[in-house]
Amino acid sequence: xxxxxxxVQIRTEFGDGRFSPGTLLPSENDFVxxxxxxxxxxxxxxxxxxxxxxxxxRQGQGTFLKKGALTRxxxxxxxxxxxxxxxxxRPGTRLVSYRRRVRSIAEQTLFETAAAxxxxxxxRLRLLNGEACVLQTxxxxxxxxxxxxxxQFESRSLYxxxxxxxxxxxxxxxxxxxxxxxxxxxxxxxxxxDPTAVFVSHRIAHDQDGHVIEVSRNYIRxxxxxxxxxxxxxxxxx
Amino acid sequence: xxxxxxxVQIRTEFGDGRFSPGTLLPSENDFVxxxxxxxxxxxxxxxxxxxxxxxxxRQGQGTFLKKGALTRxxxxxxxxxxxxxxxxxRPGTRLVSYRRRVRSIAEQTLFETAAAxxxxxxxRLRLLNGEACVLQTxxxxxxxxxxxxxxQFESRSLYxxxxxxxxxxxxxxxxxxxxxxxxxxxxxxxxxxDPTAVFVSHRIAHDQDGHVIEVSRNYIRxxxxxxxxxxxxxxxxx
Numbered sequence: 001x002x003x004x005x006x007x008v009q010i011r012t013e014f015g016d017g018r019f020s021p022g023t024l025l026p027s028e029n030d031f032v033x034x035x036x037x038x039x040x041x042x043x044x045x046x047x048x049x050x051x052x053x054x055x056x057x058r059q060g061q062g063t064f065l066k067k068g069a070l071t072r073x074x075x076x077x078x079x080x081x082x083x084x085x086x087x088x089x090r091p092g093t094r095l096v097s098y099r100r101r102v103r104s105i106a107e108q109t110l111f112e113t114a115a116a117x118x119x120x121x122x123x124r125l126r127l128l129n130g131e132a133c134v135l136q137t138x139x140x141x142x143x144x145x146x147x148x149x150x151x152q153f154e155s156r157s158l159y160x161x162x163x164x165x166x167x168x169x170x171x172x173x174x175x176x177x178x179x180x181x182x183x184x185x186x187x188x189x190x191x192x193x194d195p196t197a198v199f200v201s202h203r204i205a206h207d208q209d210g211h212v213i214e215v216s217r218n219y220i221r222x223x224x225x226x227x228x229x230x231x232x233x234x235x236x237x238x
Numbered sequence: 239x240x241x242x243x244x245x246v247q248i249r250t251e252f253g254d255g256r257f258s259p260g261t262l263l264p265s266e267n268d269f270v271x272x273x274x275x276x277x278x279x280x281x282x283x284x285x286x287x288x289x290x291x292x293x294x295x296r297q298g299q300g301t302f303l304k305k306g307a308l309t310r311x312x313x314x315x316x317x318x319x320x321x322x323x324x325x326x327x328r329p330g331t332r333l334v335s336y337r338r339r340v341r342s343i344a345e346q347t348l349f350e351t352a353a354a355x356x357x358x359x360x361x362r363l364r365l366l367n368g369e370a371c372v373l374q375t376x377x378x379x380x381x382x383x384x385x386x387x388x389x390q391f392e393s394r395s396l397y398x399x400x401x402x403x404x405x406x407x408x409x410x411x412x413x414x415x416x417x418x419x420x421x422x423x424x425x426x427x428x429x430x431x432d433p434t435a436v437f438v439s440h441r442i443a444h445d446q447d448g449h450v451i452e453v454s455r456n457y458i459r460x461x462x463x464x465x466x467x468x469x470x471x472x473x474x475x476x
Contacts, residue, residue: 172468173469174467175467175468177415177464178464179460181434181435195419197435197436222418226416230411230412230413231410231411
């Protein structure tokens with residue numbers, strides 16, 4: 001793999017909004033192992049990312065994430081189910097797939113305390129009135145989830161499952177909302193035309209002790225779901 | 239104009255998130271006048287929109303907006319300037335144009351109490367560190383704004399101008415966030431490739447008495463600006 005590909009890969013994995021500026025990235029060794037390339041290639045990739053201002057390397061301390069899109073904080077939210085029920089819309093879930101797989105280098109950084117090298121990956125379609133509106137991929141450090149029957153993931157909330165099976169209660173959640181041209185598999189899953197813009201939400205959920213217990217990526221149809229903010233003063237771009 | 243074009247026009251003007259379900263739409267007469275078409279054409283267009291569930295016609299009461307994307311409420315926000323200053327980013331504004339023009343039929347519904355048939359339209363680029371990140375079109379019922387020198391719109395907050403010149407204080411604000419493929423003029427203004435997805439935010443600002451004093455549409459670069467939500471419990475799609 002060329003160093004440019006390594007640079008693109010690192011930017012993709014760490015630049016999608018899940019990581020705050022200042023995050024300590026994996027070591028050169030970790031990247032060598034993760035991408036199965038030479039140390040020279042990793043060094044060239046890191047140098048390129050440093051030059052474009054994406055990362056910062058501090059002598060003896062490591063490599064830190066520098067650049068991120070400017071973020072605007074919004075607060076409060078509502079549960080998918082209760083929210084949709086309130087709106088008079090019938091919600092549903094269709095399981096697409098689940099499996100255990102080796103974790104990526106970004107997931108290695110996120111699930112730092114997890115013992116296993118593997119993660120559980122769950123792909124679900126969230127439905128509104130029977131229509132697929134959100135394609136959601138959740139990754140969790142609990143590989144034993146593969147032992148559950150598949151219908152559990154359509155009938156129970158994932159957070160309820162994690163709490164009941166592993167005793168992990170969801171604490172702080174951080175969600176970053178962006179948008180992008182829908183990739184082909186998203187278009188097919190959500191029945192969209194090409195090209196179509198979709199919301200992309202990256203969410204990180206921590207447990208009561210601050211450990212990451214879920215990372216999810218959500219592709220959301222903008223014609224079926226939008227975000228509303230109401231405020232009582234000029235706290236907006238004016 | 240064919241009735242299909244009229245239907246598309248009505249859907250575009252009233253279906254972009256600025257209007258809540260239940261909004262009373264203009265009368266058949268208003269549409270006849272606004273689009274300069276026959277009553278038969280307007281009736282066919284409204285019938286088509288009724289069949290697709292976009293509007294609801296109630297005998298003797300009028301036509302009401304029915305369908306909208308499901309909205310998720312987010313609350314709180316920060317001023318563009320103070321927010322960007324806090325982030326260590328230098329904000330700026332570049333005036334693109336301003337003019338007075340005849341209001342559209344959607345604006346007629348929004349600015350219901352305004353006496354004049356004309357509105358003031360202001361187009362500005364909002365900059366971050368000198369780079370154009372937001373293309374913002376604001377429409378206000380104050381046509382006298384055309385008398386101000388153009389540099390005022392680069393150096394003063396629009397809400398401050400409105401307060402100081404017309405005594406209208408900004409009260410409740412409603413902002414709906416969606417996303418779309420960037421139209422060509424947006425791509426050019428923001429220096430984007432084709433095709434690129436951008437955030438589209440529609441904002442309505444009311445004064446202290448509940449009258450609409452500004453309607454704005456904002457195209458926002460997702461690689462420079464994103465929205466973050468932090469919560470402390472499972473109030474999200476799980």
